[in-house]
Amino acid sequence: MxxxxxxxxxxxxxxxxxxxxxxxxxxxxxxxxxxxxxxxxxxxxxxxxxxxxxxxxxxxxxxxxxxxxxxxxxxxxxxxxxxxxxxxxxxxxxxxxxxxxSKKKLEMKILEAEDAVDESKLYSSETRNVNELIDYSKRISPFTFAPESLEDGRTLQVAEPPYPSELKMRMGLISSFEFKDSEQAESAPGIEKIDEEQLFIDNEQSFDVEDSEFLLDLDLNPDIE
The missing domain is CATH 1.10.287 (Helix Hairpins)
Incomplete structure (x- = not known):
């Protein structure tokens, strides 16, 4: 076998x-x-x-x-x-x-990093010259700092140089657009002439003006752009 x-x-x-x-x-x-x-x-x-x-x-x-x-x-x-x-x-x-x-997560991180780099490059290219910004801030600083007598407890204070009222500055910008129309209206026959000085004093002492979105959207520094 x-x-x-x-x-x-x-x-x-x-x-x-x-x-x-x-x-x-x-x-x-x-x-x-x-x-x-x-x-x-x-x-x-x-x-x-x-x-x-x-x-x-x-x-x-x-x-x-x-x-x-x-x-x-x-x-x-x-x-x-x-x-x-x-x-x-x-x-x-x-x-x-x-x-x-892990590979998928790494690829996502790489894409996020690339987006961050692109965004950084974009911001870097759009950034203004630092010295130019410093010079500009020095020029406007006398008109923007608060007075020494400013009290934190008071929410509303009389506007006085060099502490302007932002709301009145915006209203003044609107008034400048209507100045020519006002002159034409005053020169028309039959129209009583308004005392501008007295009107300014009355408006200066009035603080019951409410804020509006239109006034707050006005650009007070158009030369920056």
């Missing part, structure tokens, strides 16, 4: 069957009742041959059982290797997913 190509389980079963048959023959050879001397000698020789066959079969079975244990151990190692391989594949897939997410 070719033991190299025959499955191990088949070899074990065949050897066990042969061992069982040989053992039955050996036990049958022990029954020698009613036999003469010649027959006893023949049976004795047969019994020796059967016993030798049993010993050889026993050795074969021991060798096969060692192979079975080795095969079982190998199968267990293969199973563990397959389990470790599956765990490794799962960990690899998880790592690949995390790398993909």
């Amino acid at each position: 070719d033991t190299d190509s025959t499955p191990l389980v088949k070899l074990v079963n065949q050897t066990l069957d042969e061992y069982y048959e040989t053992l039955q023959a050996f036990l049958s050879s022990i029954d020698t009742l009613g036999l003469n001397t010649t027959e006893l000698l023949n049976i004795s020789e047969q019994r020796k041959a059967i016993f030798v066959s049993l010993l050889k079969l026993d050795e074969n079975l021991c060798e096969l059982f060692r192979k079975v244990r080795k095969h079982q151990k190998t199968q267990k190692q293969i199973f563990q290797l397959q389990m470790y391989s599956a765990m490794c594949e799962s960990a690899t897939a998880l790592l690949a997913e995390k790398i993909h997410k």
Whole structure:
């Protein structure tokens, strides 16, 4: 029998069957009742041959059982290797997913950084000369600082140089647009001339003027743009 190509389980079963048959023959050879001397000698020789066959079969079975244990151990190692391989594949897939997410986040950060750089370049190109801004602020500072007698507790104070009323400055800008129309109206016949000085004094002492969005939207420094 070719033991190299025959499955191990088949070899074990065949050897066990042969061992069982040989053992039955050996036990049958022990029954020698009613036999003469010649027959006893023949049976004795047969019994020796059967016993030798049993010993050889026993050795074969021991060798096969060692192979079975080795095969079982190998199968267990293969199973563990397959389990470790599956765990490794799962960990690899998880790592690949995390790398993909990290790559996406990094790409988003790069895009945000590029946008920030472009915005910075835009602001840098639009920034005015610092010295020019400083000179301009020095020129207008005498007209914008608060008086020394300013009280924080008072919400409304009389406007006096160099502390102008922003609301009146905006109203004055509107008045300048209507100056020509006023002159034409005063020069027309039948129109009573208004005392501008008295009107200015009356308006200067009146503080019940409410703010409006139109007045607050007026640009008091058009030369900056």
